[in-house]
Each structure stands twice: as structure tokens, then as C-alpha cells.
Amino acid sequence: MPLTFAPDTPDALPLTLLSPETLDGWIDRQEDAVKAWVLGNGFRAGSGKVLLLPGAHGAPGGALIGLGDGADRSRERFALASAAGALPEGDWRLDGTLSGAELEEAALGWLFAGYAFGRYRKKSGARARLVAPEGVDAARLEAIAAGEALVRDLINTPASDMGPSALAAAAEAVAQGFGATFRVVTGEELLAQNFPMIHAVGRAAEDAPRLIEMTWGEEGPALTLVGKGVCFDTGGLDIKPAAGMGLMKKDMGGAANVLGLARTIMALGVKVRLRVLIPAVENAIAGNAFRPGDILTSRKGLTVEVNNTDAEGRLVLADALAYGAEGAPDLMISMATLTGAARVAVGPDLAPFYSDDEGFAAGLAAAAQEVADPVWRLPFWAPYEAMIEPGIADLDNAPKGGFAGSITAALFLRRFAGGVNYAHFDIYGWQPSAAPGRPQGGVGQGWRAILAALPEVLKA
Template identity: 75%
Template sequence: MPLTFAPADSDALPLTLIASDDLTGWLEGQPPQIRAWVEGAGFTAALGKVLLLPGADGAPAGALAGYGTAAQRKRGRFHLAAAAAALPGGTWALQAELPTDTLAEECLGWLLAGYAFGRYHSRAGASARLVAPQGVDAARIETLAASEALVRDLVNTPTSDLGPQELEQACAELAATYGASIEVTRGADLLDRNFPMIHAVGRASDQAPRLIDMRWGSSGPALTLVGKGVCFDTGGLDIKPSASMGLMKKDMGGAANVLGLARAIMALNLDLRLRVLIPAVENSIAGNAFRPGDILTSRKGLTVEINNTDAEGRLVLADALAYGAEESPDLMISMATLTGAARVAVGPDIAPFYSDDDAFAAALSASSAKVADPVWRMPFWEPYEPMIEPGIADLDNAPKGGFAGSITAALFLRRFAGGVNYAHFDIYAWQPSSAPARPAGGVGQGYRAILDALPQVLK
């Protein structure tokens, strides 16, 4: 179903959102038959629980949605989405007294409850529709829902149908929709145009490696987004075990999240000069695959010793970041499913980010709380710089020892973003188990917080 609000003139039934602490007071103002119905059903306004209210003819006349306690709500987000999934089809008008930001979050969650990835198997999300409540920016919320659906669809699609060529096509379709320009450098042309590490990582695949370069907007500050587009990661010659390879269709989750953010920026017509760079490759195994021990010379001229071919994402990002930095944008952001160390540090639900800009970090953290898109600042810890300096080359793509893996990866990337205001997001892009508004599978992380913070950091 479309992830949109129902028309305002819909014949909607009332949906009353009630916190557990408010249920007794609400019941005191209801007719005896409603009190008897609610009490007889054992409804306690527990978080996510729904109770239909009968009309005189026996048909539903409305419904109650439990909002639990404040302590319960702190342990999750998108609580109204659980009610959307539990309600029967039809149109509903929300009755709730919530702060504007919370109301917007709950409305977005409702729309996202309608998402289902049905490309290969018939399935559907929640069918209940919501009339946009007074006080919310309905168009913005619908834009966020559609952008999230794009992210999820891209991440959920297996590499058999989303290799570098198909990822390029997705970018081209997005560019055509919003009037952006797109340029793609493929195969041997990567060497001619000095993107040697993108070529090295992707050359063993049947699909040629490529760098996708999309531009939109003619005024305002310059924002460059760089997304890791490794459409599948075998680990290369340092091959992953099968248990680790099973989710590697999602290794282009950075590219997907960057495209979701770009779509939102363009749809909302923000006053920005937007550039999107996506190195799209498969890290495959063949006779011409790059090898452990190889030393690659990057676009920036820095040499990199390959101590693990499974640390390939930072290599393709490095060339793209160096290219993006050449135009000195006002802000450059990379997003990548880069390290398992980030998951060990903060788990699957939080997007750790790195930035030297305290003002950006503060704005992002505030926006994170405002739009229910959790992020956490990590340090560009300079005492760890020697860990990425192997001696035989300028840089090491996989420092030994296993310590601070996400930090050392971020330090590696920062070497190639030199001189510009740069932030890096080490995301997971995957929901391990279903939660309200977030079915198991691909998911957006961090980009809604970035979107909300941009007006504060790009003035």
C-alpha cells in the first residue's frame, strides 16, 4: 500500500491514544457501556495494545491504542506503529495530546508500518490508514517514508538483482525523477581517470566496478555524500566464512542510506548544492583479484598495504573521498557498513559517527533525539594513528591486533578527506528482528538525523 496519509475528508474512525496512567481518568468520562466494555476486555493501555470500541449496530465505532508508561516508551520508538499493525483496515483519525516532534515520529512510524518487501513473495504491511493530524508536516513525513522505503528496498534486494549495474540504474532513476545529472566511470576508465583502488577492489567481478557521480542543485552550500556501494562482499581472497557472508547483500547499505538522504533533500527542495559519490563494486574472487600483501597507490597518491582483502570498503571510499575533497565542499559525509567493531561497540540499533566539528556533532545529536534516529559520536582518536601506518607503505588497510577497529577505519578514511569538514557514519543498515515500523531486514540509519541537522550546520 502507499506510504501516505489518508485524505483529510476520509470517513475516519476515532483512534484514542491513552497512556496507562491516564486510562482511569479517561474511563470516568465515558458512558457506562464503554467502561464495562473496556474493563471486561482487560484493556490496560499497555504499550502497543489495541481495543476496538463497538457502536450501537455492533460495528466498530472507534478504537483505543495503549501508550504504556513513560519508562516503557523510553525503551523503544515508533510506538503507534504497533497499533497500526494491530488495527483492521480502514481509516483512522488520531486523538492524542503529544508534543509536535513526538507526534511527527509516531505518524512516520504509522506510515512505515505499511512497508513490506514484496518483490519475491506476496506480503503486505499494515493496511490501516491514518488521516494526518493537525500540526504535523504531512508532506515531509510522506517524503521520509518514501525515502526510507527506497533504502529498505535497495538493501533487501539480493545481489542477483542488485549488482553494480543495477545500483547505477537506481541512481539514474532517482536522478531522472528530480532533475539531477549523473556521470558514471566504469571498468578500465577508472584507471584512466585515476581511481585505482575502486578498480582494484572490483576488477574480479563479472560486473565492472564503477564510480557513480550525481549532482543536483545550483545554489546554497555544497554538500557531498559518499556511500559505500559494495554490492556483495565475499571477503575476496581472504574469504569470509559462510556465516559471515550470508548478509553481504547489505554491504551496499551505505550507498542505500546516502540515496535515501539524497532523495529526501531533493524532494524537499532544500537550498543545497548536492553531490553524491558511490563507488559501486563487488568484492569477488577470481584470478585477477587483488591480493594480501599488494600495495595500491590511491587517487590521493598515498600508498596502501593490503593486509586483508576483506577490508575493502575503506579502499573504494578512499578514492571517492579524495575525489570529493578536490572540490572543497562545505561538508562531506560518508556512510558505510564498514566494520564489525562498530556493532560490537554500540549494537545494531545505533549509528556511530565521527566528526572533528563540535557544532555539527551537537546539532546531529539534538536532531537524533528529535526525530528518533539514534546516533552516537565516536572519537577520531589521534593516538591510534600509528596503528594504520605499517612502515612498508603510507597506510595499512587492516591493522593487526583487533583493537579499535571502527576508530582506525575512520582515521584511515579521514586521511583522504583532507582539508574539508568531514563526518563518517559506520552503520549496520539491517534490522535483525522485527520491531514496530521496522520489519526484519534493511533499514535506514542516521540519515534522518543528518537531514534534520543540515539547516543548522549548513547556513
């Protein structure tokens, strides 16, 4: 169903939000029948718990939703979204218990709960629709929900239907929807236009490698978004085991998140000069696959020794970042499902990011907390620069030893983004098990925090 709010009608049923601290006072004010109903059902206002209230002729007359205690509210994101799935189909209206960021989170989480991936099997998300609460910008939240739905759809679609050409088509559809300029450099033309590492990584696949480029906006600061678009990663000749390959349809999660952010920026008319760059490849195995030990010359002229063909994401991003830096943007951001080391460090729920800009880092951290899109800063740790310098070439794509894998990958990428204000996000892009507002599967990470931070971090 569309991730939109219900029309404001008098038929919308009331939703009363209660915490354990306010429950007893509310019960005391009710008629005896309601008191008996609530007490008899054992409702204690736990986080996300729902109790339907009886109305006339056996139909629901409203519902109670538990907010949980303070610890619950600080620990759980989108807790009210679980209530959306527990309510029957119909239109519902929140009471005025929440305000500010808490109200926005509740309303957005409700929209997120309406998402289901139904391309291959009919599915539906929560059917209970929410009237936009007074005090929220409904159009903005609907645009964000549409951006998140795009991210999830792209990641959830398997490589059989989301190879480099399909990813380019999806990006073109976004561009056409908002009048953006769009172009693609494909196959051997990558060599002619000096994107040698994108070509090297993707040349073994039947679906040719390509660089996707979208531009939009004529005023405001220049913002360049670069997303890793590895549509499937076998590991190349350094092949992954079957268990490591199982989720590799999500290896274009960086591209998906960048496209979701770009779509939302354009839908909201944010005053930026936006540029989106996506190197889209499949890291496949064939006689012409790039090899361990190969030395590649990048767009920037830096040489890279390939010590593991399964560290391909940083190679394709390197050419795209060098290209992006040539435009001297005010801010350039890359997003990528880049390293398992980041997952070991912070788990699947946090999006680690790197930035040398203290203002950007502080603004992003504040925005992330405000919009319930958690991020965590990791350092561009200069003493580790020597780990990515193999001696035979300028750079090593896979330093030996296994230490600081996310940091060394970020340092590698920074070499190609030199000269501009640059931030890198090493995201997971996947929800391992269902949570409120986030079904198992593809998920956006970090992009809503970036969106919220943009007005502050891009001040002239």
C-alpha cells in the first residue's frame, strides 16, 4: 500500500498513548465497563503493546497503545510502528501525548510499517492508516517514506533483476521523475573516458559495467553523492564461500541509499546542486576477470595492487570519487556496503562514518539522534596509512593482517577524494530480523541523518 497518511476524516478512530506512569490515572477517569476491560486484558502500557477498545455493535471504538517506560523509549526506535501492524485496517488518529521529534518519529515509523516487498509474492505491510498528526510536516514525511521504500525495493531485488543495467534503469526513472539530467558510461567506453578500475572489476560479467551519473539543481551548495553499486559480488577469483555469497544482492546497498537520499532531496526541493555517481558492476568470474596480483592504474593516476579481488568495492568507488572530486563540490559523500570489519565493530544497526570535518560530524550526530537514524563516527586514523601502501604500487586494495579493515578502506577511498570536504559511510543496508517499522531485508541507513543535517552542514 502507498506509504502515505490517511485523509483527515471524522471517522478516524482514536489512539490513546499511555506510559506505565500515566496508565492508572487514565483508568481512574473511565467508566466502569472500560476499567474492567482494560484491567481484565492485563494491559500495562508496555512499549508498542496494543489494546483495542470496544465500540458500538462490536466494532472497535479506539485503541490504547503503550509507550513503555523511559528506558524503553530511549532504547527502541519506531516502537509505535509495531502498533500499526497490530491494529485492524482503517483510519486512526493519535492523541496529543507526543510532540516534536518523538511525534515525527512515531508518524514516520507508522509510514514505514506500511512497507512490504511484494515483487515476487503478494505481501502487504500494516493496513492501519494514520491521519497525519497535527504538528508534523506530512508532505516531508511522505517524501522520506517514499525514499526509504525505494532503498528497500532496490536492495531486496535479487541480481537476476537488479544487475548493472537494471540499476541504471532504476536511477534513470528517478531522474526522469524530477527532471534531472542523466547519463551512463558503459562497457569499453569506460576505458575511453578514463574509468579503468570500474571497467576492470566489472568486465567479466555478461551485464557490462557502467558509471551512472545524475545531476539536478541550479542553486545552492554543490553536493556529490557516490554510491557503491556492486549488484552481485562472487568475490571474483578470490571467490567467497557459499555462506558469504548468500546476501550479496545487497552489495549495491550504497547505491540504493544514495538514490533514496537523492530522490528525497529532489522531492523536497532542497536548495543544492546535486550530483549522483554510481559505479555499477557485477564482480563475476570468467577468463577475463581481474586477478590477484594485478596492478591497476586508476583514473587519478594512482596505481593499485590487487591483493584480493573480493575487495572490489573500493576500486570502483575510487574512480567515481576521483571523478566527483574533479567537480570541486562543497561536500562529497560516499555510501557503501564496504567491509565486514565495520559489522564486527558496530553491528548491523549502526552506520559508521568517517569525516575530517568537525562541523559535519557534529551536525550529523545531532541530526541522527533527532531523526532516529543512528550513526557512529570512526577515525581516518593517519598512522594506518602505511598499511595501504604495499611498495610495488601506490596502494594496496586489501592490506594483510586483518586489523582495522573499515579504517584502512576509508583511508584508501580518501586518497581519491583529496581536495574536497569528504565523508564516507560504511553501511550494512540489511535488517537481519524484523523490528518495528523495519521488516527483515533491505533497509536505509544514514541517509535520513544526512538529509536532516544538510541545512546546517552546507551553510554558506
